[in-house]
Amino acid sequence: MPKGPSATWGVLRIVKDANSNIVLWPDGKPLKEKINMVDARLPNGDPQSLYFPDGHERAGWFKVTSWIVVVAG
Incomplete structure (x- = not known):
């Protein structure tokens, strides 16, 4: 990654x-x-996108793992 x-x-x-x-x-x-790749799942079952959403300055880009963990809490 x-x-x-x-x-x-x-x-x-x-x-x-x-x-x-x-x-x-x-x-x-x-x-x-x-x-x-398909979205990941948080421990509570909520989806976690691995890519920046539409409208973001980096829309469609892969997020780094550390950013995904920070967003997930």
């Missing part, structure tokens, strides 16, 4: 077409896309 907020950090997955075939670049390597 990054030490600071990151616009580029994420989970990479291989892109598949409508028939579940892997999409390839012209050089034959699989095309990959970055996806966001």
